[in-house]
Amino acid sequence: MFRHFFVTLHQITTPMSHRLLVIDSDISLSTVLSDYLDSKGYHAQHVSSAQEALRLLYEAHFDLVLMELQGLQMNGFELLKLVRAQYPNMPMIMLTAKVDRDDIIRAYDLGCDDYVTKPFEPEYLRARVHNIIAQRKQLESSYRQRLLRLETQKNDKDIPGDTFLAKLLDVMDKEMDNNTLTVDGLVDEMGMGRTVFFNKLKTMTGMSPVEFMREIRIKKAAQLLEENQYNVTEVTYMVGMNDSRYFSKCFKNTYGVTPSEYRNAIKKKKQK
Numbered sequence: 001m002f003r004h005f006f007v008t009l010h011q012i013t014t015p016m017s018h019r020l021l022v023i024d025s026d027i028s029l030s031t032v033l034s035d036y037l038d039s040k041g042y043h044a045q046h047v048s049s050a051q052e053a054l055r056l057l058y059e060a061h062f063d064l065v066l067m068e069l070q071g072l073q074m075n076g077f078e079l080l081k082l083v084r085a086q087y088p089n090m091p092m093i094m095l096t097a098k099v100d101r102d103d104i105i106r107a108y109d110l111g112c113d114d115y116v117t118k119p120f121e122p123e124y125l126r127a128r129v130h131n132i133i134a135q136r137k138q139l140e141s142s143y144r145q146r147l148l149r150l151e152t153q154k155n156d157k158d159i160p161g162d163t164f165l166a167k168l169l170d171v172m173d174k175e176m177d178n179n180t181l182t183v184d185g186l187v188d189e190m191g192m193g194r195t196v197f198f199n200k201l202k203t204m205t206g207m208s209p210v211e212f213m214r215e216i217r218i219k220k221a222a223q224l225l226e227e228n229q230y231n232v233t234e235v236t237y238m239v240g241m242n243d244s245r246y247f248s249k250c251f252k253n254t255y256g257v258t259p260s261e262y263r264n265a266i267k268k269k270k271q272k
Helices: 009-013 027-039 050-059 076-086 101-109 122-147 162-174 183-190 194-205 209-227 232-238 244-255 259-271
Strands: 019-023 043-047 064-068 092-096 114-117
Touching (some): 019 027, 027 043, 043 050, 050 064, 050 076, 050 194, 064 076, 064 122, 076 101, 092 101, 092 122, 101 114, 114 122, 162 209, 183 194, 183 209, 194 209, 209 232, 209 259, 232 244, 232 259
Parallel strands (some): 019 043, 019 064, 064 092, 092 114
8 A cells, every 4th residue: 555665676777867977087088988878878977187076076976986097197096095985885987998907906905896998898888887886776775775664773783884874863863853953953963074974875875865854754753653642743743844734745755645544544454
């Protein structure tokens, strides 16, 4: 009866809206490559310098980075280290004209997800991009599902990055009935930079901070309704959403039914 709202396999593997950053000193190659990836449904941006790449990564979210290993003014390994340090969950593919076993091992050690040697067939690279994004989206879906199981998630120690996620859940739990909590307030509570927080949350869960806060509140609301101790109005305030119409709309978008319908269905189920 209730619509399942987690990411489906089709959504995981569909390239539309996936943003790619191509970093290559060969402007002609990066332009052709970006145009090709755009034609396959991705949104690719290309830059020719490490400095420009770092600026774009700071300003916007990307789903994957394609990075030249040689040719940039900054050493490719140094750039890889910088990107991995600031965006620990960002998928990265190295593009290299030099097939050197030690370089490849070093790139993997620094956090590279894959490498492709030049020259390459565009379709071959597209397949590698597709596979890595699909794997990462599946991981995001896993994070998302386990994040939204509020009670069990807090004690789950098997998830990479669980310190960040556990703290985030603790903050949301503490501020659940605070209808004045803003994204900036959440960032302050987490004690980290706004851009780092945005990118880390987006990369790990596939959600923006606003989407994350809303879904956590709606999931908590469902749990409270299942307890059958509070009416819908009380639950609305308990999860920090004072606008009952907005709450009902968000709830229905998630579960496919209104809060009242959900509560009544749970009652009937328990009576059987």
